[in-house]
Amino acid sequence: MNLRRTTIVLFALSIVSSPLINHKAHGQERDEIKQELKELKQMMEKMQERIDDLEERNHVLEQQAKDEAETIEVEEETDLTVIEPPSEEGQTFLGKALNTLNPEISVTGIFAGAWYSQDDPFVFAEIDPQNTGVNVQEIELGFQANVDPYFRFDSFFPITEEGIEIEEAYGTTLFSLPLNSQFRVGKMRAKFGRINQIHRHSQNFVTLPLPAAQFLGEHLNPTSIEANFLVPVPWYMELSASGGSPEVETPTFARDEDANDLGRLLYIFHIANFFELSESLGVSLGGSFATGSNGTAPGARSNLYGIDLFAKYRPLRNNPYQEIMLQSEFMYLDAETPEENLENWGWYGQLVYRFAKRWNSGFRFGIIDTNTPVEEEKEGLLVEPAGTFSLLRDEEGEEEGMLGLLGRTYRISPMLTFNPSEFSRMRLEYDYLNQSFGPNQHAIFLQFQYAIGAHGAHRY
Amino acid sequence: MKIYTNIRFLTLVFAFASISIFSEGRDASAEVKIVTSIPDFAAIAKEIGGDKVVVESLAKGYQDPHFVDAKPIFITRLNQADLLVYNGLDLEIGWLPILITGARNSDIAAPAALGHYNASTSIKNVLEIPTAPVDRSIGDVHPGGNPHYMLDPRNGIPVARGIAARLIRMDPENASYYEENFKNFASTLRLKISEWETELKPFKGTKVVTYHKMWIYFTKWAGLTEAGYIEPKPGIPPSPSHVANLIKSMEKLQVKLIIAANFYPEKTASLVAEKTGAAFLSLPVLVEGRDGINTYTELFDAIVGEVTSALKDKTGSVKDSVYRHKE
Ligand SMILES: [Zn+2]
Numbered sequence: 001m002n003l004r005r006t007t008i009v010l011f012a013l014s015i016v017s018s019p020l021i022n023h024k025a026h027g028q029e030r031d032e033i034k035q036e037l038k039e040l041k042q043m044m045e046k047m048q049e050r051i052d053d054l055e056e057r058n059h060v061l062e063q064q065a066k067d068e069a070e071t072i073e074v075e076e077e078t079d080l081t082v083i084e085p086p087s088e089e090g091q092t093f094l095g096k097a098l099n100t101l102n103p104e105i106s107v108t109g110i111f112a113g114a115w116y117s118q119d120d121p122f123v124f125a126e127i128d129p130q131n132t133g134v135n136v137q138e139i140e141l142g143f144q145a146n147v148d149p150y151f152r153f154d155s156f157f158p159i160t161e162e163g164i165e166i167e168e169a170y171g172t173t174l175f176s177l178p179l180n181s182q183f184r185v186g187k188m189r190a191k192f193g194r195i196n197q198i199h200r201h202s203q204n205f206v207t208l209p210l211p212a213a214q215f216l217g218e219h220l221n222p223t224s225i226e227a228n229f230l231v232p233v234p235w236y237m238e239l240s241a242s243g244g245s246p247e248v249e250t251p252t253f254a255r256d257e258d259a260n261d262l263g264r265l266l267y268i269f270h271i272a273n274f275f276e277l278s279e280s281l282g283v284s285l286g287g288s289f290a291t292g293s294n295g296t297a298p299g300a301r302s303n304l305y306g307i308d309l310f311a312k313y314r315p316l317r318n319n320p321y322q323e324i325m326l327q328s329e330f331m332y333l334d335a336e337t338p339e340e341n342l343e344n345w346g347w348y349g350q351l352v353y354r355f356a357k358r359w360n361s362g363f364r365f366g367i368i369d370t371n372t373p374v375e376e377e378k379e380g381l382l383v384e385p386a387g388t389f390s391l392l393r394d395e396e397g398e399e400e401g402m403l404g405l406l407g408r409t410y411r412i413s414p415m416l417t418f419n420p421s422e423f424s425r426m427r428l429e430y431d432y433l434n435q436s437f438g439p440n441q442h443a444i445f446l447q448f449q450y451a452i453g454a455h456g457a458h459r460y
Numbered sequence: 461m462k463i464y465t466n467i468r469f470l471t472l473v474f475a476f477a478s479i480s481i482f483s484e485g486r487d488a489s490a491e492v493k494i495v496t497s498i499p500d501f502a503a504i505a506k507e508i509g510g511d512k513v514v515v516e517s518l519a520k521g522y523q524d525p526h527f528v529d530a531k532p533i534f535i536t537r538l539n540q541a542d543l544l545v546y547n548g549l550d551l552e553i554g555w556l557p558i559l560i561t562g563a564r565n566s567d568i569a570a571p572a573a574l575g576h577y578n579a580s581t582s583i584k585n586v587l588e589i590p591t592a593p594v595d596r597s598i599g600d601v602h603p604g605g606n607p608h609y610m611l612d613p614r615n616g617i618p619v620a621r622g623i624a625a626r627l628i629r630m631d632p633e634n635a636s637y638y639e640e641n642f643k644n645f646a647s648t649l650r651l652k653i654s655e656w657e658t659e660l661k662p663f664k665g666t667k668v669v670t671y672h673k674m675w676i677y678f679t680k681w682a683g684l685t686e687a688g689y690i691e692p693k694p695g696i697p698p699s700p701s702h703v704a705n706l707i708k709s710m711e712k713l714q715v716k717l718i719i720a721a722n723f724y725p726e727k728t729a730s731l732v733a734e735k736t737g738a739a740f741l742s743l744p745v746l747v748e749g750r751d752g753i754n755t756y757t758e759l760f761d762a763i764v765g766e767v768t769s770a771l772k773d774k775t776g777s778v779k780d781s782v783y784r785h786k787e
Contacts, residue, residue: 149573152561174564176566177564235533235536236536238532272532276531284532316523317522421600421695421696422695423600452596456557457530457554458554458555460530460531
């Protein structure tokens with residue numbers, strides 16, 4: 001409107017000014033000009049009035065439309081048998097765009113400043129901070145969506161300094177099946193214990209618990225077919241069984257090169273129970289068993305047993321953001337090797353106390369040990385006692401890894417976490433590591449986490 | 461031989477899977493089992509379904525519905541449900557999707573399923589739908605619009621209609637029963653709405669401060685004006701500087717009432733109230749949010765009752781103090 005008004009004024013001025021310049025000297029003409037000016041002025045006034053009038057009317061109309069859109073009429077009963085169409089009103093273009101078929105995309109970044117008390121520190125898991133300095137722990141891409149009414153597909157791709165990996169990519173059945181069963185097919189974090197099913201960015205400490213790192217690797221995620229069953233009992237009970245390829249990055253299981261035998265695949269069984277003791281207190285109790293080839297010799301197997309416990313106390317009334325969580329897992333490994341049977345075990349327990357909406361603190365103790373005592377040489381280097389560990393070799397016979405333990409290792413980790421929002425996190429952690437075969441190690445971490453994209457649901 | 465073993469294994473897997481797909485997994489029982497995310501829907505479903513349904517809410521009324529634990533036992537409940545009623549607009553995004561996936565129940569899993577009722581689809585005007593691209597730097601926003609629409613009692617009617625319509629289609633034998641119950645529910649609620657509107661009328665335009673940006677449906681309906689928030693941004697706890705600014709602006713604007721859902725911490729809000737002389741109400745926002753609130757109308761009886769009596773008190777005391785001042 002303003003622009004139009006300015007144009008009119010400029011136009012009028014140009015008409016008026018041209019005779020002014022050309023016929024300045026003539027008095028008669030001056031009167032004519034005066035008359036003309038007067039007429040023009042009146043015209044402009046009229047136009048201005050009209051513009052104001054139009055503007056006012058427009059404004060009223062806009063207001064009316066707005067009011068109409070905002071009133072919820074108290075509705076009359078309509079025919080209830082008519083299927084109600086989803087409401088389209090009030091849906092903006094953006095709202096519609098968000099409802100398109102794109103999968104939910106999320107990106108999570110985990111970075112950690114780290115200080116270790118020694119060079120070449122002992123690091124137990126792949127994405128634990130590797131050295132003194134600032135480390136990229138993980139950048140994880142997630143794509144998730146329902147495929148159709150029958151399946152859902154979830155996929156997560158961690159990007160590390162080494163490259164991109166597939167952490168999980170699996171389909172889940174959504175439809176009703178006999179025995180309340182559900183199938184998952186693909187590459188997925190196996191249902192073994194508790195921590196193995198939790199992505200790093202949802203875990204409560206910077207480093208992975210020792211037994212999890214030792215026996216499961218960064219995560220036990222075979223490509224497999226998993227069936228799980230909801231057992232009809234008064235509490236929650238789920239049984240699951242999976243069978244699949246042992247191509248996993250764990251020292252415990254490996255592909256048996258010469259085997260073409262279904263019996264030498266990796267099989268994992270899990271039972272999960274959840275008891276709601278009160279509305280504030282829930283307890284989960286689970287047992288796991290995994291069996292498969294371990295790669296030390298044709299037919300050599302590893303059997304891994306696990307017990308997991310999780311308890312959460314969260315008063316629902318009055319103190320909505322306080323909670324106490326206890327989590328503990330015990331693992332026992334029985335592995336055949338060409339030399340002897342290895343018997344190793346590990347345990348961790350952690351307590352996390354969320355004392356304010358954005359703050360929590362925690363303490364974790366973890367230990368791994370072997371049932372066979374390890375002797376030490378005078379200068380502190382280990383002797384190689386038969387039966388405590390076995391070297392894994394790749395196809396060319398190169399040393400690739402190690403099955404079993406060198407001796408007893410325990411670690412104490414207190415931490416303090418600040419979550420500015422649900423989507424960012426800062427965590428301070430101190431790790432004290434004690435090993436029977438090596439020097440003690442101190443480490444301090446300051447971890448930063450960021451999550452962008454779709455807001456995923458949190459598991460219990 | 462090896463190939464034979466593999467084929468046998470695969471055949472077994474596919475046979476089992478295909479049998480499962482084509483067989484009816486669940487048997488129909490006499491009562492319709494309804495599971496709702498929040499107790500408001502459970503209360504309405506009870507009124508519509510009467511003795512023909514069993515209803516259970518996953519969240520408690522005194523719990524923040526944004527932050528509910530996805531307890532595994534909820535999977536069991538959803539597994540057995542015939543109808544799931546939930547709020548939608550991302551209110552339950554942090555906990556419900558994982559439960560639905562775990563429920564392995566095709567009656568409720570797909571958004572198109574008869575037993576899957578996202579109640580927000582019945583709401584005609586969702587408020588605060590972002591008109592520009594959203595970004596979490598403005599807090600935990602809901603891209604689909606503000607999800608707390610049940611705080612406008614007029615929205616109880618379309619939701620009840622939605623539930624009734626689903627029940628009629630799921631259990632046509634009792635159609636007239638559900639229809640009758642819906643009509644009773646709607647006419648009672650309509651009557652109550654006009655009563656509450658009369659109670660609220662004298663306070664039209666009164667400025668209030670709220671804790672979380674969840675009251676817009678209520679304040680709009682009640683004719684109150686939101687003049688500030690205890691939370692600087694949705695989901696972000698108040699900082700001292702924000703509180704100081706809020707106190708200043710409340711004094712300038714003469715805000716006499718602060719309202720908060722009763723699951724939010726009361727410390728900051730009552731401190732602000734004390735500093736500014738405003739009243740502070742920690743209100744139930746869901747059915748069963750407080751003992752004695754068992755129906756949707758009882759919820760608004762409580763909210764409207766407390767808000768109007770606090771405003772009466774405050775406007776009374778304001779006049780008193782002005783009067784004393786003049787003396
Ligand atoms: Zn909200």
